[in-house]
Amino acid sequence: MHPIFKPVLPLGRHALTLGAAGILAVGLVPQDAQAQARMAMGGTHSGSAFYSYQVAVVSDWNDNVDGVNMSIQELGGASASTQGLLRGEVDMGIAVTSSDHQAMQGEGEYGSPAENLRTLYFFAPLPLNWVVSADSDIHSLEDLAGQDFNSGGRGTATEGQTETVLEVLGIEPDYYRAGASDALDAYQNRRLDAFVKAGLHPDGYIQQAHSSRPVRLLSMTQEQAQQVADARAYFSVGEVDAKDHYGEQQSPLVTIQTGIGINTTSDLSEEAAYGIVARAFSEPGIQAAADGYAPAADIDPLQLTLNASVAPLHAGVVRYLEEQGYDVPDRLIPPEYAE
DSSP: OOOOOOSOOOOOSOOOOOOOOSEEEEOOOOGGGOOOOOEEEEEOOTTSHHHHHHHHHHHHHHHHSTTOOEEEEEOSSHHHHHHHHHTTSOSEEEEEHHHHHHHHHTOGGGOSOOTTEEEEEEEEEEEEEEEEETTSSOOSGGGGTTSEEBOSSTTSHHHHHHHHHHHHHTOOOEEOOOOHHHHHHHHHTTSOOEEEEESOSSOHHHHHHHHHSOEEEEOOOHHHHHHHHHHOTTOEEEEEOOTTBTBSOOSSEEEEEEEEEEEEETTSOHHHHHHHHHHHTSHHHHHHHHTTSGGGGGOOHHHHHHHHOOSOBOHHHHHHHHHTTOOOOGGGSOTTOOO
16 A cells, blocks of 8 residues: 555634636746746636646746646546546646556556556645535435436546445435536435545535535545555555535545646656745745645645555656655656666
């Protein structure tokens, strides 16, 4: 197993959410008056707090990392982004440990092992939050059996993770498959009593649901969470505290979690990867990230990257870490890296 991040994290102010969709284009004047090749990052859907994170860090890199001239392309989630990355449509993208694992193993839609997949870094643990209507009779994961239940936005990594968890536990709900906005509408209009949303608290999506129809967050049992973590190496057991963001909730809540970050391929230059992580791991870089995603202020992305990564690190990342005195596990050193 590769541990991800088990302690409960202190949370900062509410994350800024940005409604802009499509492409963010923020560029630098090219060095030496020569045109720099534009890069693209595969993004999650524009309503997500993680899209706000991507907007914040890309803007920061464009302003502060030499030679970086990047845009964001909204692709809809980590699975779609990683597939686009491996097809050469983007240079890097949003990633979660579960989809990285599938890509490395050639499972599901990936077809064959993605030998060129590389980790840039991870920026947050990603717990699954089990949300039900407060006036429902659903009080445990077992009670989801036979219930209409949205396991995450259609085609997202969250959907796949949630269904894997319930398959391991032998729980069979009636899956309500829909995009994130349609699932939220169904919950608010009482066509749906239960859904999963991945992320730290406060979560804007859960807050929207709660504002029109009070929610109850379910806790897994310690035994359930450990059973899932033992069955799938990309999961770890976690605890979250929803505080009073959605009314009174049980605390702590036991759940299962992965990690969310940015992946790339071995085609990205070593200098570009080195410059990006040097900025992302710095105090100014972390503060810039927190301007788009508030919990980033309380997370050490460097240590999380060493703990959570499934795919090998990019050679530029390994060089940066070793220069800073960190021991990089052999499993994370790519074959193209020469010390």
